[in-house]
Structures are given as structure tokens and as C-alpha cells.
Ligand SMILES: Nc1ncnc2c1ncn2[C@@H]1O[C@H](COP(=O)(O)OP(=O)(O)OP(=O)(O)O)[C@@H](O)[C@H]1O
């Protein structure tokens with residue numbers, strides 16, 4: 001299978017604090033990979049390194065066959081290929097719902113406004129927010145905001161979607177609507193890399209699960225392997241703590 | 245001992261007080277008369293002075309605001325880790341902070357003198373005083389606005405900046421399309437405040453003979469030996485100008501915030517779930 005993102009020997013330190021150590025893993029085209037692990041294990045940092053919101057301290061990130069950590073690669077060009085969904089939604093408060101989905105297409109991808117609006121509408125429908133095109137972010141609930149944020153990322157039609165705990169900031173009754181959208185997306189063959197604390201969800205949608213512990217990948221495998229027959233002691237312990 | 249001291253100490257206190265009271269009572273109607281007379285006779289001069297004050301304050305605030313926005317954008321560029329760009333950016337930032345601290349730290353009246361007479365010394369001729377006034381007020385406002393804008397940028401949460409970066413926008417695009425529109429909204433009250441300060445502070449520009457409102461009033465008062473009356477009139481004029489601006493800015497703020505409610509587009513209303521919910525509700 002063809003790897004879209006291949007991470008080799010990646011490390012990241014904040015000052016003397018080494019948060020990621022020698023991370024190796026890849027995401028194949030059309031694959032849904034979830035990253036699980038306890039708080040502070042470096043999941044967010046890893047995801048942020050993948051789209052260079054954090055600059056890795058060492059290693060390689062091979063994207064479509066090229067190491068994007070080479071000096072010659074333009075960060076902004078590279079980021080067009082990745083969609084990112086944040087825990088805190090981070091919608092643009094000065095734009096309404098459709099504006100959030102259009103501005104990047106027009107300013108970064110140079111699409112015409114009409115095309116951009118059509119594409120935005122298509123993805124707002126996918127997340128079920130097409131009726132709210134005129135609403136401002138402050139007028140939406142958390143779950144609605146997150147669905148718009150997903151539509152905004154999808155509107156850029158990226159090769160890979162990154163999700164950093166997209167439901168962790170939501171009230172329990174809104175978690176379902178966001179996970180439902182993500183499940184649907186997973187079914188469309190979209191390549192997704194998801195950090196999540198929702199174990200049921202991870203088990204259901206993942207092609208592969210990566211378990212991180214203290215800055216390293218402790219174990220990875222199919223959901224059956226990780227959730228039913230974990231090989232590592234620390235994986236077992238983590239699952240016992242979170243599933244119970 | 246001076247002559248005046250001798251006069252008061254030897255004067256009859258009772259008569260003195262009675263005389264003063266009589267003068268004040270007569271003076272009150274006189275004063276009112278004078279106020280009307282001054283307004284009637286000099287309103288074109290007041291108006292022209294007010295026009296120049298408004299012009300200088302308005303252009304000064306707008307240009308100063310632009311200086312402030314630009315300085316704010318430059319000062320928040322993430323610093324590259326190495327290379328020529330890093331040193332260039334550091335140098336520009338240094339110059340900007342010298343500018344900001346210097347103009348915030350010296351009185352505008354002194355800056356006006358230094359720039360106006362400095363230019364005369366350097367180029368051998370006097371600048372057009374109105375242009376000199378606009379320059380001084382702009383530079384001065386810019387220094388304050390730079391700090392206000394920086395505060396405004398910090399107040400836009402970092403997540404939005406990152407989200408814009410994550411869809412491939414660079415610093416400038418992020419600033420123009422996401423951060424600055426919010427900064428402008430956030431700093432609008434402070435900008436209005438600065439505009440009002442500028443209207444009042446252009447009065448100090450009378451030291452370089454700009455015929456703005458204060459200068460005009462001094463002339464009128466001096467011509468008639470009627471200081472209280474002339475300055476009373478101008479006091480009201482200043483207040484009318486500043487209060488009008490306050491009202492206009494409030495209106496603009498409300499307009500920028502937009503309506504409190506959004507309109508649902510039609511198709512949502514037709515979904516089965518909604519109809520069901522509606523029916524159940526009835
Ligand atoms: N900007 C930063 N500066 C310094 N340390 C940081 C920074 N960002 C993260 N860290 C540290 O890196 C470690 C990993 O953080 P990270 O956010 O990646 O964990 P996480 O696995 O996402 O945790 P959570 O499940 O709570 O989100 C933590 O110890 C954190 O304190």
C-alpha cells in the first residue's frame with residue numbers, strides 16, 4: 001500500500017524536555033489511523049509536528065515521497081495537503097459559517113468565490129450544517145462549531161485529515177453528532193489520522209490503532225490486536241484504566 | 245511691597261465686596277450678551293477653526309491608525325530561527341520600539357516645536373503648518389495605536405491564528421483575513437478615544453500658528469478682551485464635536501457586530517426530523 005505520510009525517527013523537544021522520541025509510523029492512502037494514549041504522552045505534539053505547527057527537532061516526514069523537513073519545502077504549500085481539526089474548534093470569529101469554509105479556498109487555493117461557495121455547501125451538507133450558512137460562530141453550539149470546523153477543513157480537499165481530540169471540549173450530548181460525522185467520513189475512503197479518547201469510536205472506525213506512552217509509540221496494530229490482545233503491559237494498563 | 249498689595253490691605257473690605265457683587269450681577273447679563281455677540285460676529289471663524297481641527301484630528305487618527313496596524317503586523321511576525329531575515333526583522337522591531345517609546349514619552353507640544361522648527365532649520369523654509377500638524381498628530385497617534393493594536397492582536401486567540409496557518413495561509417494572509425478584522429473591531433473603542441484626544445490635543449498646535457479652533461479662539465478673545473466668553477463658546481464647540489464622534493462610533497460598532505440572530509436557510513426546515521419535532525411539540 002502507498003504511504004501518504006511516512007514518519008521516520010521523529011523527535012521533538014521543548015527546551016530540555018524531550019516530548020517525542022524516535023517516532024516511526026506511516027499512514028497509507030485511505031486508511032483511518034487513531035492515536036490513543038494517556039494525557040501528556042505526546043499525541044497532540046505528534047499531530048502538530050505532522051503539519052509543522054510544531055517544528056520537529058529531528059527525523060523525517062516523508063509526504064508523497066518527499067521529505068518536507070528539507071529546507072527547500074515551503075511550509076504553507078505543504079499544509080494545503082493536510083486538513084486539521086482542533087479540540088477548541090478555532091473557527092474564524094469574523095466570518096460566518098460559509099465564510100469560514102470559503103476564505104481558505106479563495107485566498108490559498110485561488111478558487112473563484114462561486115466555486116468555493118459550491119464546494120463549501122457540499123461539505124456543509126456532509127456535516128449537516130448547510131442550514132446555518134449565515135450564522136456566526138458565537139451563535140453555534142460546540143458540536144455545531146466542530147462540524148463547521150470539519151467542513152472548513154474538508155473544503156480545502158486535503159489528502160489527509162488530522163483530528164486532535166475533536167470531541168474532548170464538547171458537552172457529552174454533543175459528542176455523538178461529531179463522531180457520527182467522522183464515522184461517515186471514515187466510510188468514504190478519506191485518509192484520517194485521529195487523536196482520540198473515545199475508545200469505542202476508535203475500535204469501530206480504525207484500520208489501525210497506535211498506542212503512545214511517554215513520547216514513544218508503545219504498540220500499534222489492528223483494533224482487535226490493541227483492544228483485545230494487547231501485547232504490552234502498559235497498553236493493558238492504559239486500557240484497563242480508560243475502559244473499565 | 246507692591247502697589248497692588250498696598251491697595252488691598254488699605255482698602256475698605258465691605259465696600260470692596262459690595263462693588264464686586266454689583267459688577268458680577270451686571271457682568272452676568274453683559275457676559276451673556278457678549279457670548280451672543282461673539283457667536284454672531286465670529287461664527288465663520290469658529291467654523292473654519294473647527295474644520296481645521298477636525299481635519300487634522302481625522303487625518304491624523306486615520307494615518308496614525310494605519311501606522312499602528314502596520315507596526316502591529318510587523319511586530320507579530322514569528323521570528324525566523326536564523327538567516328538574514330532574522331536580523332532584518334530584529335532591526336526593524338528595534339526601530340519600531342524606539343519610535344513608539346520616544347513619541348509616547350515626550351509631549352506633543354514639544355514634538356510639534358522640534359519637528360516644525362527642525363524642518364525649518366534643515367530645509368530653510370517653513371512647512372505648511374497644516375501639513376506639519378497632520379504629520380505630528382499622525383506620528384504621535386501611530387505610536388499609541390501600535391501598542392493598542394498589539395494588545396488587540398494578542399486578544400485574538402492563538403487558535404484562530406493556528407487554524408489559518410493549518411489551511412495554508414502565511415502570516416500576511418492570516419493577518420488580513422482572520423486576525424486584523426477582529427483586531428479592528430476590538431480596537432474601535434480605543435481608536436474613537438484616540439480621535440477624541442486628538443481633537444482636544446490639536447489645541448497645542450497653536451504653538452506653530454496653525455489656525456485651528458484654539459488658535460482662532462485666542463485671536464477672537466484677544467481682539468475683544470473677552471476671554472471667558474470666547475473660551476466658553478469654544479468649550480461647547482469642542483464638546484459637540486467629540487460627543488458627535490462618540491455617537492457615530494457607537495453606531496459603527498453596532499453595525500460591525502451585525503444582527504444578533506441568524507436566518508436559517510429554507511432547506512433545513514423540510515427535514516423529516518424537524519417536522520416530527522414540530523408535530524410533537526404541538
Ligand atoms: N509548547 C510547549 N512547550 C513546552 N512543553 C510542551 C508544549 N506543548 C506540549 N508540551 C509538553 O509536551 C508533553 C506532551 O504534550 P501533548 O499535548 O502532546 O500531550 P497529549 O498526549 O496530547 O495530552 P492530552 O491527552 O492531555 O491532550 C506534555 O508534557 C506537555 O507539557
Ligand SMILES: [Mg+2]
Pocket residue numbers: 043044045165
Ligand atoms: Mg492533546
